Amino acid sequence: MKLKYIAFLLFAFLAIPALAQKITPAKWSWTIKPANPKVGEQAEVIFKVAIEKDWYLYSSDFDKELGPTVTTVTFKPGAGYQTIGGLKAINPHSKNDTEIWNGTYTYFTGQGEFRQRIKITAPEYKIEGSYDSQSCSNVSGLCVPVKGVFSLAGKAEKAVVADTAATAPVTVDSVAEAPVAKSAPVAPTAPSVQAPQEESLFAFFWIALGAGFLALLTPCVYPLIPMTVSFFTKQKGGKGLAFLYGGFIVLIYVFFGTLLAFFAGASFANFLSTHWIPNMLFFTIFILFGISFLGAFEIVLPSNLVNSVDAKSDKGGFIGVFFMAFTLVLVSFSCTGPLAGSILIAASQGAFLKPIIGMLGFSLAFAIPFTLFAIFPGFMQKLPKSGNWMNEVKVVLGFLEIALAFKFLSVADQVYHWHLLDREIFLAIWIAIFTALTLYLFGKISLLHDGPTKNLSVPRTLFATAVLAFVIYLVPGMFGAPLKGLSGWLPPMNSQGFKGSQTVESVEQKNEALYSDFLELPLGLSGYFDFEQAKAAALKANKPLFIDFTGHGCVNCRKMEEYVWSDPAVLQRLKQDYVVVALYCDDKTELPADKWYTSKVDGQEKKTLGDQNLDFQISRFNSNAQPHYVLLDPRNDAKPMVPPVAFDANVAHFVSFLDQGKSIYQSAK
Incomplete structure (x- = not known):
């Protein structure tokens, strides 16, 4: 019975990340007030946005040069109506951000509302257009575009009063909520949600x-x-x-x-x-x-x-x-x-x-x-x-415990550059351990407290076969296979003794990059490991800067590199559109004494490369978790071009993040 519980838990743990990627952070709906406007009257097209918990949506009424994506609604020139004035945001929150955007922006949580005044000019009208907005997570920092199209159509009643009287402004209190005309393909209206001023402790x-x-x-x-x-x-x-x-x-x-x-x-x-x-x-x-x-x-x-x-x-x-x-x-x-x-x-x-x-x-x-x-x-x-059989269970657990212990040794080895446990050595140890476990399960070897082994049970045989398959899976890794299924568990590919050929360009840039004698970017990328050097290179190349706050012991960093960065769409953008700088926040290399300084964040002296990179991340971007990706304009690096993002295995989200940064950089030229 308990095996069912364990299986359920494992299923739940694996399902959570997949379900998280299905969440739509903001859903738009629209209607018109009054529902049956008369020819010559003014009305309002009302847009409501239902925003998921722990997400927010940027509003429409702040300076677009500040950085975040301003919500815009574009109306197509259509029959039977004309717009009056601009889009109005209804009671958004306001925040003066001096750390990232260096200015004041407005946003919605829970539910947002925008209104556009129009005038009905014909008995039949069809209102069409599109909306473009951006929603960001308070938890991960991920920002995703929220775009779509809208359409409203209906028949207007003939005006019974003079046009001058009909043009009086329509207020929120003077009209009642009414359904959209039946011919309009309208999304369902979201329920009203009270937008909290601060994140609740319950949430x-x-x-x-x-x-x-x-x-x-x-x-x-x-x-x-x-x-x-x-x-x-x-x-x-x-x-x-x-x-x-x-x-x-x-x-x-x-x-x-x-x-x-x-x-x-x-x-x-x-x-x-x-x-x-x-x-x-x-x-x-x-x-x-x-x-x-x-x-x-x-x-x-x-x-x-x-x-x-x-x-x-x-x-x-x-x-x-x-x-x-x-x-x-x-x-x-x-x-x-x-x-x-x-x-x-x-x-x-x-x-x-x-x-x-x-x-x-x-x-x-x-x-x-x-x-x-x-x-x-x-x-x-x-x-x-x-x-x-209970002693056999203990033995299996013992083999697993020894194998998993090397993960901790591997982290220290990478951070301090001991080179005691490079990728192929780690794999050789795991292959040896799991081969011994395979032989034990098949009854070929026995240990001190084991009783006599007779016929193998079906579960033991199946488990032994599974372990043998795992050993076979590990073997190609000795010769450079990526083994993506174990990303984050194994030492990175750049510690592998067997490496593919490098291009002349990447070798030349590696030689000129500070700390490139012991640090390396994944996937053959060219780049830097010092912020100021990378900033100067970005200015020279006239490209935006991609900052990768990472770590040797960062599991999610390796997963992002092997599952997201390796995608051709992402890799192409990193190579062609950006100057990449990887700032390792856990590297223990001690810097020369003239580069030491005392942090304003915690008052401690920062002597190592990793401590200074982590202090830079905390002080500039108010985050100490890796991975953390920031897009900067080297010509004005006071704030990121778009909100930074963290771990997100959705390739489309990351491509959108990179494209948005490139677009903002080019528009600022």
């Missing part, structure tokens, strides 16, 4: 919960699944300890996460996910647990501590359960991505409840499935004649 909780479920798919979380199952296999507390485990996860996240947000600042998540100390600690812990699962030794608490715990049998499992929960929090905290960035920045700016609510929602997403994983072994222990 932020659900955002954090959803982001937590997505973060469960990241590589730093998977190693804890076999560890949890194995740990609770030995416990006798049943469901009670399992629910206690989930409670500890929530409490530790809320308490320590919020505490660290206030005192460690916005750069702590970057430290935890990329510094060699936590990564080597995680690597060591998982290697030890893995070897223990294989039967080499038993991990036990010190005897004096065990005696003390036994003396208080009602608290016997608390310490071990708390340790497991604390380990999960430490490891998973580095995978919070954009959510962790927004929580930490909100805390550092003085918000009190927002980081607490955010951590609560995020931790619940982790607590729910891991509580189920903790309950599952208790049901296994109750099965009659469990026998040798």
